[in-house]
Amino acid sequence: MTTQTPEEPETAPRRDRDLDRIAAHRGTADQVRALRTAFMDRHADDIYDRLTDGRSARPRIAELVAAAADTFPALVPPAGPAEPRSARAGREIDQGVFLRGVLRSPVAGGHLLTSMLQPTERALRLLPQFLRTGVLETASVRLERRDGVAHLTMCRDDCLNAEDNLQVDDMETAVDLALLDPAVRVGVLRGGTMTHPRYRGRRVFSAGINLKALHAGEISLVDFLLRRELGYISKLVRGVLVERDDSWRSATVEKPWVAAVDTFAIGGGCQLLLVFDHVIAGADAYVSLPAAQEGIIPGVSNLRLGRVAGARLARRVVLGGRRIRATEPDARLLIDEVVEPDGIDAAVERAADALRAPAVVPNRRMLNLAEEPLDAFRSYAAEFALQQALRLHADDVSDKAARFTGAAPAASS
Structure with missing residues (x-):
């Protein structure tokens, strides 16, 4: 009887033959992707273990995809020099096939989702300064610690x-x-004051995905669409993964979060509201998820919105693009508190004070576990990885983004 060594698992010969078959195949893109899908169904855990040294390493999703392209180019084709639009589209769809296979596996997918809860290198580098000053200024976000x-x-x-x-x-x-700072008890997210002529001097929560960036090819599957969902939004729900003496209590550090909506929360802005513990909106604000009109999938909202607002309203919002004003009865399913615009500051302070109670964190942990178990999130993320890749590069999405920016529609690839 032959004994397999850890370096030569029993599946390795079959895996390598399958990879050779994929590399040599000269069929259509659909035929090759069918082979890749079948390959990932059989070998996802083995491939993931090869890329993570038996799951001893915890690469982030972009690092995992880059390693796969380097190690298994027949499975995840690497980017070429001066990559044209059509080549980039095909490469990101192939990344979607690969990541769907990884995330479908409870073993590999669970490990990847947990790895994405680690603090980023950038955050760890900036942490000592933030602990001293309580202030962080970036190009798009200002973070300030005030009274916990x-x-x-x-x-x-x-x-x-x-x-x-x-x-x-x-x-x-x-x-x-915010999660790593022990002096922080509660997080608050709000939009800043705008200089846009139509909203000059007013706060705005979010206009959703940047369609100009989308048209310019600057919205990526891995670094934007998947990193967003598996990264900071997942951290809002599950906390940040850290090593500490009392990690036996919980592997992550979690904190409650308040969102305050001024003017509107469109698309991705509305998606964010679904993971917050308390949502405040001005009486003149509205929310919407026009994803079907834009041609893309609204992140994990298709998993969360029906739970929060009910299946029928979720379909009207996602499929029909219904806009919900803060003063409408249906808004109570998405917004906890509606106040006059000049009362938002006071409402935020009250909500933050209420969420400081010691039992809030363990109770929100149990609520999130009941409402969105990690395996349910993993299964959704697996299919989202592929379907969003397909929609990201669909002609109708490119044409809509071009009309928004005033550019000529892209030629079909």
Whole structure:
């Protein structure tokens, strides 16, 4: 009887033959992706273990994809020089196939989701300074600690806080710092004051995805769409993963969060509200999720919105693009407290004080566990990785983004 060594698992010969078959295949893109899908269904855990040294390493999603492209180019084709639009589209769809396979596995997928809860290197580098000063200024987010409350202010007044790769990086850094700072008890997220002519002098929560960046090819599947969901938004729900003496109590550090909506929360802004513990809105504000009209999938909202607002309203919002004003009865399903615009500051202070109670954190942990178990999130994220990759590069999405920016629609790839 032959004994397999850890370096040569029993599945390795079959895996390598399958990879050779994929590399040699000269069929259509659909045929090759069908082979890759079948390969990941059989070998996801083995491939993931190869890329993470038996799960002893914890790469973030971008690092995992880069390692896969380097180690298994037949599975995840690497980027070429001066990559044209059509090549980038195909590469990101192939990344979606790979990541769906990883996330479908409870072993590999669970490990990746947990790895994404680690603080970023940027946040760890900035932490000593933030602990001293209580202030962080980035291009798109200002973070300030005041009386035990971390105030995160989105300040991209050039685009009404529309999200792009830069804002996702800044937001994750700020969320990490708020969670890592032991002096912070509660986090608050609010939009900053705008200079846009239509909203000059007013706060705006978020205009959703940055369509100009989308049209310019600056919205990526891994660094924006997946990092956003598996990174800072997941940390808002589950906390940040840290090593400490009392980690037997919980592997993560969690804190309660308040969101305050001025003017509107569109698209990704509305998605954020679904993970907050207390949502305040001005009486003149509204929320919407126009994802179907934009042609993309609204993050994890299709998992969360029905739970929060009910299946029928979720379909009207996601599929029909219904806009909900803060004063409508249906808004009570999404917003906890509606106040006059000049009363938001006081409402935020009251909510933050209420969430300081010692039993809030363990109770929110149990609520989140009941409402969104990690395996449910993992299963959703697996399919989202592929379907969003397909929608990101669909012709109708490119054409809509081009119309928004006034550019000519992109030619079909």
